[in-house]
Amino acid sequence: MKATIHISLKNGVLDPQGKAVRTALGSLGFDGVGDVRLGKVIELDLAETNRDQARETVERMCKSLLANTVIENYRIDLD
């Protein structure tokens, strides 16, 4: 089973990279871009075949290592 984890910064957490990307887009002539937020995507190949079990395991992975819940949100997709 494949798990895809989307990690994004929480609202209110400064994203200096997002700001730099927004400025760069503006200098390329792309107007009308508001806030830009950068995140990351983590793909995992899992041996687990039970969806509920997989979700529970990945949830624990996120909480213990993959995301820092002080500053980040995460979303898990399984397929």
Place this chain on the structure above:
Amino acid sequence: MHSRIQRRIPAVKAAIIVFPGSNCDRDVAVAVESAMGTKPYMVWHRETDLPAVDLVVVPGGFSYGDYLRCGAMAAQSPVMRAVKAQAARGTRVLGICNGFQILTEAGLLPGALLRNRDLKFICRDVHLRVDNNDSDFCRRYMCGEVVRFPVAHAEGNYFADDETIRRIEGEGQVAFRYCRRDGAVDEASNPNGSLGNIAGIYDEHFRVLGLMPHPERLADPVLGGTDGKAMFESLVEALS
């Protein structure tokens, strides 16, 4: 033959944690040894036990290559479980630079260190105001004193949610703030965008200190300054 009366001061014992990618472990060992007179234990990250010590130092560097997030992997390493257990029993823990990041990731200190506001790696001396000297780490400094320590980081932008900031400010947990030479704390003297110009914080029991600047890099006259020395002397005085 004359007898000599020796003052019997129990030696302070310290351990310095070494991760793959640590690069300030030896610098801090020199500062610790020169203040304490005893060599610290150097403890590799795979160790599951720590020797009985009074102080644990988590040094600066790029532990585990800074992969995923700075300090994230190190915070989950076997030795950090032992550090957490010792911290819970009251052992003092000092985290410098990457060590500060590791302590926040490990949950020993509140908040997180984000990318610097201007996205650049900053390597220069900064001025710091001692905000609260009432701890085993800072008793040799004066409250409001301005000291000069070097910084060398790309992720030193201190962040915590509003409630946490209110709590640590209210409890006096801010140890150091970035400031001007004259001690004024303002936006211009904030190198990395840290909330409240926070450069270093204590835990709620004042037994853990994390800071981005490097006291060990200005702890000997040959290094060009000695402002960092008082931190190690404070610890010796407090823990002897």
